[in-house]
Amino acid sequence: MPRHQPPSCPLPGGCRLLASSGSTVSSASTQPATALGLQGRFPKFRKSVSVGVYGSWLRPPALSREFVVRNNVPVDAAGPPEGIDFSLWGKSEGLPPGVRYPLACHLLDAAAAAEALWRDHVSPGVHETIAHGLDTTVDHAGTLIRHWAGLHDIGKITHGFQGQDATAPIRGYPAAEHRKAHDHVAAEWLQCALPEYGYPKDGRRPPTLMVAQLLGGHHGRFHQHVSVSSSAPLRALGYPDDAWETQRRLHLAAVTELLGHPAAPDQIDGTAAALVCGVVIQADWLVSQLSFIGRQLAGGLPATPGDLPRHLHRAREKVPALLGEAGLGRPAPRTGSFTAAFPSIDTPNGLQRSLAEHLPRLCEGPGLLLVTAPMGEGKTEAALYAAEVMGRAAGRCGLYVALPTMATADQMFTRVTTYLRRRNATPSTTTLLHGMAWLNPHYLSQQDTAPAEEQLPPDNPGSAEFRRLVEVSEWLRGRKRGLFADYAVGTIDQALMAALRSRHNVVRMLGLAGKTVVIDEVHAADSYMLALVTRLLNWLGRLQVPVILLSATLHHRTARTLIEAYLKGAGRRRNAAPIPTVAYPGWVYASAQSPHPVTVNPEPLETTQRKPLALHPREVSLTGDDTTALDRAIQEELAKLVEQGGCAAVIRTTVAEAQHTFHRIAEWSARHARATGTEPPEMYLLHARFPAQQRERVTEDIVHRLGANGAPNGQRPRSAILVATAIIEQSIDIDVDLMVSDLAPIHLLLQRSGRCWRHEHRGILARPAWATEPRLVVLAPHRTDAEDALPRGWSHIHHPSLLLRTHNLLRRWANQPVRVPEDVQELVDGMIDDTDLNPDNPHQDLDREATDLAYRSLGENAAIPPPGRATRDLYRLTDHDIDEAQVATRFGADTTRVVCCYSDSHGHRWLDEALSEELPETGELAHGGFSTGQVRAVLSRSLPVPGRWLEDHAEQAAPPETWLTSPHLCQIRLLVHRVGPDGSVHGPQLGGRRMYLDPRLGLVVEP
Structure with missing residues (x-):
């Protein structure tokens, strides 16, 4: 048989299924929404079957009985005795009793959606990757995907599935004992049925098995292939030749004939199969929306097989609008120079000029760009421009920018x-x-x-013109769908979940595949997360996805590891030339196309002129957890600020330390200001244990007052002190005259120094007389000979080996100024590489190395296999033995969100201490769900705490039972504060911890 020529379509009895007399295609209904009874219930047809308010997974609203009567929807449309049985349903949830959407219709809907997705949404670069993995043309790959999407739910033709709807009578079909899920049935049955349609069944990994496995994975988990040596494999697997089998074959034949019976591919690469599964899932989700099913019902259901072409035609007419409502398009390439992309930058700096000059000629396809440059050097702008260049070359013009935290993602958005x-x-x-x-x-x-709107300039994020470009559909707000948007900004976790063995990871992989992926602050990954990043880069290299990595303080070995991971996925051989060392500052571009050349920036980069950083370790004699000496040292460093003005930041290691320091400094600075006849400084506190809305408000305030825009507008305070945790060390744009920090690993100290004199080169800030140079004071223990020299909180956050090695490195530096960028790489590499930095505690270095190895192993175990192994068996990509909540992108991420509420003398619970806003315990929506306002009221007051705090107090912290049905509220726990008759507030005691929400300090935890 010639390649890509369909064989004859086998049908029971040798008959053709679709008679020409009954296959006339007529126009689909074009009635307005009001005529269909959908106006109000489905505004703009944007509500999906699984998405309620703000993407909630709430029970969908049902189609009304009035809708059914008004539009003459058949209540019990059974098929003829012979041929396709239209009483076999594919969708019934949300429909009135007795109304079921035929499975044959749903299969054709999914095929139409897959066809439109391939044509209008999937990027050209992904087209090529999938077609290459199928060893065929792009057009033929599209017809195959359309056909496969039309078969995804064929496993619903079983007694076990059809019997789930008690209102759907099963007539003339035998009962069956087995209760396999319909996706599992599809995987088993298709591996036996597809060979009859020309699919090869021989070979090490024949396409038949891969197609059956990818379609069996349309619910997000893949099933293991079971070999059957019997001459009657279907019977051996539990599928006898009965009425169910007849209907499965009839549906398969109908879908195949209607969709042109594309010839089976000779091979299917597993990575391409994973992406195809993502397209099938995406198509299934789209046409499972009640709004779409309602419109299809309004057009009438098929009564005979001859009506199916008309139904398919109507689906093809409606699906493009469905994609538009969902926000699924294809971003257009952006062209132009760097100055066109950033007209506000009069003169690009050395990094930006170098990339603009050399990167376009290097990009002949996908590749990886690693940029290492100092803080405040314009890496973000360089990355956005590079993403334009790399995206055009790879045919993937979408964008995902990944940040280490939610706060940094908000700033970047x-x-x-x-x-x-x-x-x-x-x-x-x-x-x-x-x-x-x-x-x-x-x-x-x-x-x-x-x-x-008239009060907002066009660039303001609230203006109508701005919203036109950033608006996101309700469908894209649904869980796991956000990466299908043209562009996205978020945490790195959203990308790493594509590399975890969790459900629907292929959906996230497909979302990333059409984009250039930018990972900012990549140095922030610990050993566990680095293992996941490495595996993700393996896959992105295999899928030919452009990647940009940004860092200000990246160890040279880590840089090489990341580049090698990407190139290994892209097919680079082990015996290839070694990866060159990345200069600092500098960039390196590695091509994903053979022979995978690696190019380092051709000439040294000019960087912004900076005054050398005064990195001053201040040694303090510490005794256990006594903080008196630390408090005194901090006050001495801030004394001139209180007297003469200026702005400073103090970074403490733990939330409790930050709260304590804030309280002490506020009291001391007020006394010191009175004694010297000056105004006390403005005081700010920022850490993770504030309610969400308060934390957002404080963040915006400090960026406004201490950032670059404060000085020109006269908003910069005369004097201010910000006390914070490490939350401010990344991507928060503030500029202080002095930074005081607890001891931390050197790369983090250098990151923190990036908030000190950050905008000095712009000449917009007037420094106080005492601030003659950027200065970072590092609070360190006087002793470095033992782990017990460190406060317990410091050792809990950072490994003692890194802290003591950093301390000795600073001592060796002997108060020499740190030149940025000249000295940065030497300090970052030296902390790890210098064998003589921790001579008194060699066991700590060994323990750190063992811990890193263990974390890397845990990360590798949680990750999906490298693409080479996964190409042979999709089952390896997901784990049926673990729940999605059990896998994590961060090791030890045991975090629970809590809401502090208040109980009056009658036991009524309130959201505020004034007892003016009730805790929402009953939903406001018609179906019992919680409204947007209710959910927002709760979550805006939520904050994270370690999950172990609540382990033995489930009943005491339990939320209202009604919250358990809400996807947003079900994981929230309550810290109930009792309000006495006199207005006094008493926080809860959980085991050995008493907690209370202080309006100025946040959640305070006391032993």
Whole structure:
């Protein structure tokens, strides 16, 4: 048989299924929404079957009985005695009793959606990757995917599935004992049925098995292939030749004939199969929306097999609008120079000029770009420009910017959307991806209330013109769908979940595959996360996805490891030339295309002129947890600020230390100001244990007052002291005259120094007389000979080996100024590589190395296999023995979100201490769900605590039972504060911890 020529279509009895007399295709219904009874119930047809308010997984609203009667929807449309049985349903949830959507219709809907996705949404670069993995053309790959999507739910033709709807009578079919899930049935049955349609069944890994396995994975988990040596494999697997089998074969034949019976591929690479599964899942989700099913019902259901072409035609007509409503398009390439991308930058710096000059000629396809440069050197702008160049070359013009924390992602979101507004000529979708994204006030949608538009300039994130480019559909707000937007900003966790053996990882992989992936602050990954990043880079290299890595303080071995991981996935051989060392500052570009050349920036980069950093270790005699000496040292460093003015930041290691220091400094500075006749400094406290809305408010305040925009507008305070945890060391744009920090690993200290004199080169800040140079004071123990010289909180956050090695490195530096960038790489590499830095505690270095090895092993075990192994068996990509909540992108990420509520003398619970806003315990929506306002009221007051604090206090911290059905509220726990008759507030005691929410300090925890 010639390649790509369909064989004859086998049918029971040798008959053709679709008679020409009954296959006339007529136009689909074009009735307006009001005529269909959908106006109000499905505004703009945007509600999906599984998405309620803000992407909640709430029970979908049902189609009304009035809708059914008004539109003449058949209540019990059974098929003829012979041929396809239209009483076999594919969808029934949310439909009135007795109304079921035929399986044959749903299969054709999914095929139509897959066809439209391939044509209008999947990027050209992904087209090529999948077609290459199928060893065929792009057009033929599209017809195959359409056909496979039309078979995904064929496993629903079993007694076990059809019997789930008690209102659907099963007539003329034998009962069956086995209760396999329908996706599992599809995987088993298709491996036996597809060979009859020309699919090869011989060879080491024949396409038949891969197609059956990918379709069996359409619920997010893959099933293991079971070899059957019997001459009757279907019977051996539990599928006898009965009425169910007849219907499975009839449905398979109908779908195949209607979709043109594309010839089976000779091979299927497993990585391509994973992406195809993602497309099938995406198509299934789209056409499972009740809004779409309602429109299809309104057009009438097929009564005979001859009506199926008309139904397919109607689905093809409706699906493009469905994609538009969901926000699924294809971003257009952006062209132009660096100055066109960033017109506000008059003169690009050395890094930006170098990339603009050399990167375009290096990019002949996908590749990886690693940029290492000092803090404040414009790496973000360089990365956004590079993403344009690399995305065009790879045919993947989407973008995902991954940040280490939610706070840094929020900050980046506004920068990226402002940039996209300048660069995009047509509307596009942009999502913010992290667990609390929808609380971000700039993450707007049509459902949100925006400020008055005439008061907002076009670049303001609240303006209508701005929203046109950043608006995101309700469908994209659903779980696991945000990466399908044209552009996205979020935490690195959202990308790493594609590399975990968790459910629907292929959906996230598909979302990343059409984008350039930018990972900022890559040095922030610990050993566990680094193992996941490495595995993700393996896959992105295999899938030909452009990647950009950014860092200010990256160890040279880590840099080489990341580059090698990407190139290994792309097919680079082990005996290839070694990866060159990345200069600092500098960049390196590694091509994903053979022979995988690696290019380092051709000439040294010019960097922004900076005054050398005065890195001053201040040694303090510490006794256990006594903080008196530390308090005194901090006060002495801040004395001139109180007297003469200026701005400083103090970074403490733990939340408790930050709260204590803030309280002490506030009292001391007020006394010292009175004694010297000056105004006390403004005091700010920032850490993770504030309620979400308060933390956001404080963050915006300090960025406004201490950032670059404060000085020109006269908003910079005369004197201010910010006390914080490490939360401010990354991507928060503030500029202080002095930084005081607890001892931390040297690369983190250098990151923190990036907030000191950050904008000096712009000449917009007036420094106080005492601030003659950028200065970082490091609080360190006087002793370095033993681990017990360190406070317990410090050793809990950072390995003692790194702390003591850093301390000895600073001593060796002997108060020499640190030149940025000349000395940065030497310090970062030296902390790890210098064998003489911790001579008194060699066992600590060994323990750290063993711990890193253990964490890497745990990360590798949690990750999906490298693409080479996964190409042979998709079952390896997911783990049926673990729940999605059991896998994590961060080791030891035992975090629970709590809400502090208040109980009056009658036992009623309130959200505020004034007892003016009730805790929502009953949903406001018609189906009993919680409204957007209710969910926002709760989550905006939530904050994270270690999960171990609540381990033995489940009943005491339990939420209302009604919250357990809400996807947003079910994981929230309560810390109930009792309000006495006199207004006194008493926080809960959980075991040995008493907690209370202080309006100025946040959640305080006392022994």
